[in-house]
Amino acid sequence: MTQKLKFAIIQMNVKVGDVAHNMKVLQEKLNKAVAENDKPDVILFPEMWNTGYALTEIEELADIEGQKTIELLSTFAQTHNVNIVGGSISQKKADGVYNTIFAFDRNGELINDYSKLHLFRLMDEEKYLQAGNELGNLEIDGVQAGMMICYDIRFPELARSLALEGAQVLFVPAQWPKPRLHHWRTLLTARAIENQMYVVACNRMGQSGDTEFFGHSMVIDPWGEIVVEAGEEDVILTGEIDLSVVDKVRSTIPIFEDRRPQLYERVVK
Numbered sequence: 595m596t597q598k599l600k601f602a603i604i605q606m607n608v609k610v611g612d613v614a615h616n617m618k619v620l621q622e623k624l625n626k627a628v629a630e631n632d633k634p635d636v637i638l639f640p641e642m643w644n645t646g647y648a649l650t651e652i653e654e655l656a657d658i659e660g661q662k663t664i665e666l667l668s669t670f671a672q673t674h675n676v677n678i679v680g681g682s683i684s685q686k687k688a689d690g691v692y693n694t695i696f697a698f699d700r701n702g703e704l705i706n707d708y709s710k711l712h713l714f715r716l717m718d719e720e721k722y723l724q725a726g727n728e729l730g731n732l733e734i735d736g737v738q739a740g741m742m743i744c745y746d747i748r749f750p751e752l753a754r755s756l757a758l759e760g761a762q763v764l765f766v767p768a769q770w771p772k773p774r775l776h777h778w779r780t781l782l783t784a785r786a787i788e789n790q791m792y793v794v795a796c797n798r799m800g801q802s803g804d805t806e807f808f809g810h811s812m813v814i815d816p817w818g819e820i821v822v823e824a825g826e827e828d829v830i831l832t833g834e835i836d837l838s839v840v841d842k843v844r845s846t847i848p849i850f851e852d853r854r855p856q857l858y859e860r861v862v863k
């Protein structure tokens with residue numbers, strides 16, 4: 595495939611519990627992302643950007659069925675003819691609150707949603723949130739992709755499942771705090787190398803209470819090389835990925851042909 599995709603990754607701060615503020619900031623940043631000369635094909639932003647980790651008030655703050663978010667992002671995608679992988683939000687559904695990504699195509703159509711499969715006990719997510727039960731497949735301008743959220747990157751089976759279903763790019767919104775930068779970079783790089791896919795990851799920056807977020811949003815190519823990486827600042831990270839690299843790497847070291855799934859299945863349930 596000779597296709598290329600230009601990306602814009604909005605590495606922003608998130609004010610815990612202040613949905614109106616976060617929506618305003620995101621809107622300003624979206625406008626900025628498309629006002630650049632080199633307009634992106636796809637925009638990504640961080641995990642739980644609407645409420646932050648206001649877990650004790652999440653039932654009241656979460657966006658009911660994602661309505662406000664869907665309206666904002668769908669209109670923006672259509673108006674600016676851009677694909678959006680909408681970070682993730684706290685979404686209230688009948689049976690509880692989910693940590694959900696909504697993704698839109700250039701016509702503003704909601705193409706899929708994905709709710710975080712693995713809840714992060716270190717931050718008590720399992721006490722306040724419901725876990726999703728579906729994989730997050732996606733197609734962006736004809737390119738097969740997948741979605742995972744933050745802690746999900748610690749589960750190689752999930753990225754592998756998406757790759758086996760054809761994903762060539764993995765989109766990862768996160769709120770990954772200090773001091774685990776080494777884990778963040780290593781796990782993202784491992785997912786890229788082992789699945790020979792691009793990883794496009796957005797982490798928030800800034801501080802909430804005692805928790806500091808280091809940013810370091812990054813794009814990693816299927817060979818494991820970092821295409822672009824932010825520091826800890828408030829920034830929109832831009833660049834381009836070349837999908838032909840996926841085929842090149844997969845034919846150089848043909849891991850998908852060399853797998854022995856009938857042996858692993860006895861152990862990997």
Ligand SMILES: O=C(O)CCC(=O)C(=O)O
Pocket residue numbers: 714717743744745746748769770771774777
């Ligand atoms: O796995 C980690 O170290 C961080 C995960 C996390 O912060 C999250 O999933 O929200």
